[in-house]
Amino acid sequence: MWPYKHRGQIYAILHRLCDRAEIPRMHPHALRATFGHILRFDRNVEVETIRQLYGHRDTKTTRIYIGADMADMRDAVETWDMPRPKPADRVPMPKGV
Numbered sequence: 001m002w003p004y005k006h007r008g009q010i011y012a013i014l015h016r017l018c019d020r021a022e023i024p025r026m027h028p029h030a031l032r033a034t035f036g037h038i039l040r041f042d043r044n045v046e047v048e049t050i051r052q053l054y055g056h057r058d059t060k061t062t063r064i065y066i067g068a069d070m071a072d073m074r075d076a077v078e079t080w081d082m083p084r085p086k087p088a089d090r091v092p093m094p095k096g097v
Helices: 008-021 028-042 047-054 057-064 067-076
Strands: none
Touching: 008 028, 028 047, 028 057, 047 057
């Protein structure tokens, strides 16, 4: 059972902890998103498992929440092993095209 009845209590506790740690105050959702991001990208936990932990109905929501789509695209580009063509290897476009 969740011991807090009001959202304001969560904010107050989080802000007090941030103040004690001498870090900038943050929104509770930042912690949630960070948690999911770490699970996915540092611990290789499947998005479906994170979806269940978050209680989302659809993995699309979870992927948006943890930034999975952007990170997946970045990883795809970074791991692309095809060499870029050198200027001399490029085929010139025919005139009139």
